[in-house]
Each structure stands twice: as C-alpha cells, then as structure tokens.
Amino acid sequence: MPRLPLLVVLGVLSGLTGCRAKDPGPPVPWSADMQAVADGNNQFAFDLYAKLCDREKGNLFFSPYSAHTALAMTATGARGTTRDEMVAVLHLPTDEQQVAAAGDLARYYAHPRKDYELSVANAIWGQKGFPWRPEFLNGQTDRFGSGFQDADFATDPDGERQRINQWAAEKTRDQVKELVPPGLVTKTQQMVLANAIYFKGAWQSQFDPKHTTSLPFTLADATTVPVPMMRREGGFRHYAEFAPADQRAGRWEPEFQVAELPYKGAELSMVVLVPGTHDGLPALEARLSAPALDGWLIKAQNANDTGLYLPKFKLETGAMMMREPLQALGMRRAFDPAGADFTGMHTSTEALFVNFVVQKAFVDVNEEGTEAAAATAVGLMKTAAKLDFRADRPFLFLIRDVKHGT
Incomplete structure (x- = not known):
C-alpha cells in the first residue's frame, strides 16, 4: 500500500486534508515518482511544522499538503539556484519529470471517493499581456489541472484579490474566506498560484x-x-x-x-x-x-x-504568512528581488520574485467525523524597474583603500 502524503495537520490539537478541479481527467495510477513526491511532502510537513512552532503561539493548525502543492506549482517555473533551493526545501526529486509527478499527485486526489469527500483544486491568475511561456501554462493545466485566468493587477489589484478569495471560498465550501489579506496584492503583481483543499469524512467508529x-x-x-x-x-x-x-x-x-x-x-x-x-x-x-x-x-x-x-473542537486560523519559515528552511532565492529566477514561466526581460506565500485553514472535529479545509496562495511580482540612489536623508560614508580593503 502506498505511503500517502500527510493530509493530517500537525499541531497541539488536530488534523486536516484536501478541492476538486472541474475536470480531473482520467484516473492516475500510483507510481514510484508519485511515491517520491509523497515522501517529500511528508518530510516537508515536519520541517515546516518545526519552523512554524518557533513563531506561532497557541494552537497551530496548517495544511502541509496545500502549501507543498502551491509551491511545487511555482517551482516548475523556477530555474537555476532558485529551482534548486525550492526542490531541496520541498524534498522534491531532482529529475524534471519526477518533479512534475507533484501534479500527478494532485490529480490522484481530484477523483471522487465513495466513502468521504476529498477534493483538490489548483488555479493560476496571470497579468494579461505579460509574455507567459505557453509550455509553462500547458504543463500547469496538464499536470495540476490549474486553469489559467487573465488578471488585471495593473489597474485593479484589489478587485483581482477579491476574485482569488472568492475562488478559495467556493472551493472550500465557504470555510476559507479572505485568503489573501488587503494590501498584499499590488499593481506590480504579475501572478498568483493557488491550491485549495477540502475534506469531510465520518469516523469509521463514531462517538456517541x-x-x-x-x-x-x-x-x-x-x-x-x-x-x-x-x-x-x-x-x-x-x-x-x-x-x-x-x-x-x-x-x-x-x-x-x-x-x-x-x-x-x-x-x-x-x-x-x-x-x-x-x-x-x-x-x-x-x-x-x-x-x-x-x-x-x-x-x-x-x-x-x-x-x-x-x-x-473547531479551529480557524488567520492568514499565516510563510515567507520567513520557508526562508529559514533554505528557500531564499525565490524571495530575492535581485536574484530570483522564474524565467521558466515567461520570456520577459523583467524579473519576477515571490512576494508572498499565505495560507488559511479550518477544522471541525466532532462525534460524527471531521470537516476541514485549507487554501494557499503564492504571489509573484515584478522587480522594480529602476532603483535610484538618493542621499537626501541622514547617511553614513567612509573612505577606503580599494586595493587593500582598509
């Protein structure tokens, strides 16, 4: 029997799982590559849990699977050191085809189950007119079932934010609302990749x-x-x-x-x-x-x-910003405006970098069973086109020997 990725949420109290794409396609047979991704997801779960424990106070509840999937979608468009760091932190296989198996895993969970409801949905919003690579978008659709939607971040960033939040609420049966907080999406936003998961299951042996x-x-x-x-x-x-x-x-x-x-x-x-x-x-x-x-x-x-x-118990988290925990795990270049490389996504001369990773989660554990949901969004924005050096406030200066460093 395959070792499935942790859909349990780690914490002081609890557990969680997974939203169905509109067309999951044909059933996906379990493969060795999918097993490698599942094992990596489990290791990532404990790594991220440890970092979140250092920061979060009180009950900690999150979905490692949702975060892993959204970041794996992003990693398929990363190149160079950016990709290497993301693959390492996510414990993804290094082979490109094996990395793509993360999408097969999402499709595996997208199929209806008889005894419980478990669904997974992925989506992408991209700035219209930006030169996205067709092979990247096609790969997202084929592997992750991620429908691409044109967005107009440049003129209506908050309207697009609300549209993303509406999608997350719909895919989680209204259990995850306001996934992306106000102010997080700006006019320089170019893409948002999102995962939403929902689970409702009855105990095999219920409580009276x-x-x-x-x-x-x-x-x-x-x-x-x-x-x-x-x-x-x-x-x-x-x-x-x-x-x-x-x-x-x-x-x-x-x-x-x-x-x-x-x-x-x-x-x-x-x-x-x-x-x-x-x-x-x-x-x-x-x-x-x-x-x-x-x-x-x-x-x-x-x-x-x-x-x-x-x-x-019933728990609902606020918006959990995951940038610092992910950087602490080694995913640094993706967040670096000067060093991130996501040229696998686009052909523009303007660089993109990850400006936010946010997740919200919900769980209700009662006598009948469990209802749980989570959604994760990864945002990419353009690096500022021009950075001026203006010494128009209090500043420091020194004179040094260039040759000897003194």
Missing part, C-alpha cells in the same frame, strides 16, 4: 454524543480548562512508548502515545500524538519526523478495549 461530557484539559503551565470531551471504546490503533528504565522499574506511565483513528473507508485517518506529561509536547516535537511517525504507526495495534478520549 451522549458520552460527550465536560472534562478538564491540562495546559502546558499545568492549569486546566473545561472542554467537551468525546469518549468511546476501541475502534482505533494505538501505540505507547515507555522509557526502558521505567519498564525495568515497573513504572508504566508512557513517554507518549499515538492513536490512529480511521475515517469511513479506512483510506484516510487522523493521527493524534499525546505526550506523557502536560509539559512534554516540546520533547515529543523534537522526536517527530516522517520516519519516526512511520515507525510508531507500524508498531500500533488495534485497541479494541482501550478507552479513547478526544476533545471536540
């Missing part, structure tokens, strides 16, 4: 609402808050890890536990990781990686007689 009661949830500072806690017996896979010293001493308090809750059809699941203590999440996060999670899930066993307690 009569068993949902208010119970204490212990925060990292040891204080407690009441939450609606769902409860059931069994119907999930479970793994608990104990320290060897604790086992030898006969202590059976786990360092952490992992539960995998399947949705109806058993093709998708939510994975929940809980540390052994209220302040143990940082230590668990430090151990978290794609191989580690694979190993824990392999060890998980059916928990037919184990009690499962899971909070009932």
Whole structure:
C-alpha cells in the first residue's frame, strides 16, 4: 500500500486534508515518482511544522499538503539556484519529470471517493499581456489541472484579490474566506498560484454524543480548562512508548502515545500524538519526523478495549504568512528581488520574485467525523524597474583603500 502524503495537520490539537478541479481527467495510477513526491511532502510537513512552532503561539493548525502543492506549482517555473533551493526545501526529486509527478499527485486526489469527500483544486491568475511561456501554462493545466485566468493587477489589484478569495471560498465550501489579506496584492503583481483543499469524512467508529461530557484539559503551565470531551471504546490503533528504565522499574506511565483513528473507508485517518506529561509536547516535537511517525504507526495495534478520549473542537486560523519559515528552511532565492529566477514561466526581460506565500485553514472535529479545509496562495511580482540612489536623508560614508580593503 502506498505511503500517502500527510493530509493530517500537525499541531497541539488536530488534523486536516484536501478541492476538486472541474475536470480531473482520467484516473492516475500510483507510481514510484508519485511515491517520491509523497515522501517529500511528508518530510516537508515536519520541517515546516518545526519552523512554524518557533513563531506561532497557541494552537497551530496548517495544511502541509496545500502549501507543498502551491509551491511545487511555482517551482516548475523556477530555474537555476532558485529551482534548486525550492526542490531541496520541498524534498522534491531532482529529475524534471519526477518533479512534475507533484501534479500527478494532485490529480490522484481530484477523483471522487465513495466513502468521504476529498477534493483538490489548483488555479493560476496571470497579468494579461505579460509574455507567459505557453509550455509553462500547458504543463500547469496538464499536470495540476490549474486553469489559467487573465488578471488585471495593473489597474485593479484589489478587485483581482477579491476574485482569488472568492475562488478559495467556493472551493472550500465557504470555510476559507479572505485568503489573501488587503494590501498584499499590488499593481506590480504579475501572478498568483493557488491550491485549495477540502475534506469531510465520518469516523469509521463514531462517538456517541451522549458520552460527550465536560472534562478538564491540562495546559502546558499545568492549569486546566473545561472542554467537551468525546469518549468511546476501541475502534482505533494505538501505540505507547515507555522509557526502558521505567519498564525495568515497573513504572508504566508512557513517554507518549499515538492513536490512529480511521475515517469511513479506512483510506484516510487522523493521527493524534499525546505526550506523557502536560509539559512534554516540546520533547515529543523534537522526536517527530516522517520516519519516526512511520515507525510508531507500524508498531500500533488495534485497541479494541482501550478507552479513547478526544476533545471536540473547531479551529480557524488567520492568514499565516510563510515567507520567513520557508526562508529559514533554505528557500531564499525565490524571495530575492535581485536574484530570483522564474524565467521558466515567461520570456520577459523583467524579473519576477515571490512576494508572498499565505495560507488559511479550518477544522471541525466532532462525534460524527471531521470537516476541514485549507487554501494557499503564492504571489509573484515584478522587480522594480529602476532603483535610484538618493542621499537626501541622514547617511553614513567612509573612505577606503580599494586595493587593500582598509
């Protein structure tokens, strides 16, 4: 069975997934190249999670799959060092054909499912009149199902922003609104590439609402808050890890536990990781990686007689700007107005660079199942045509020996 990319959203609480293109085309068989992209998506998920944890406070909820797809679409038009850095951060295969398999992965998820709703949609808005390469646009359509739409950023940037936001809301069943905040799209914007995903699935074993009661949830500072806690017996896979010293001493308090809750059809699941203590999440996060999670899930066993307690919750994020986390991972050249190379997209003498990467996400976990959505937008704008040097404010100066550097 293939290892699917993480559609789970990592965080203190939760999980997420994926919006259907209008015409997904014929079914895509699973391939080795798609598996390589899926594995890369999983590694990217944990890398990005670690960087977001350094910045975000409170509950953290995002879709690595949505961000990965939007950036992979962008990477197909990158060249040189720009492309190399994007491929490395996204853990994409280096071969051009294998990179294109990211589009096949999107098409794989674009097909209707019988037991749950999982849909993926991609789109591109480009400044009309700009010399876009036909091969780039055709590749986006063929691989990602990304319909290209002419945009008029030059005269109506906010109108185009609202049109992009309307698309994202439509593709996420109105769960993601105002994806691109006001002021982010300017008259020098040339392109916006977007991914939207939506998921709605019922638990394979549902919770009885009569068993949902208010119970204490212990925060990292040891204080407690009441939450609606769902409860059931069994119907999930479970793994608990104990320290060897604790086992030898006969202590059976786990360092952490992992539960995998399947949705109806058993093709998708939510994975929940809980540390052994209220302040143990940082230590668990430090151990978290794609191989580690694979190993824990392999060890998980059916928990037919184990009690499962899971909070009932609903989360909606604000606009998460991802430029700094991505730069910290090594994706620097794409954001550099003087160094970015996206000539695989166009034939203009004017350079383009990424001026924003933004995501919004939503999740609702209840007794019946999960509804979740996310959307990511990547913007590219023109580098300023002319930069004057004007010493018309307080400034510094020095006189140096050019030959010796003193």
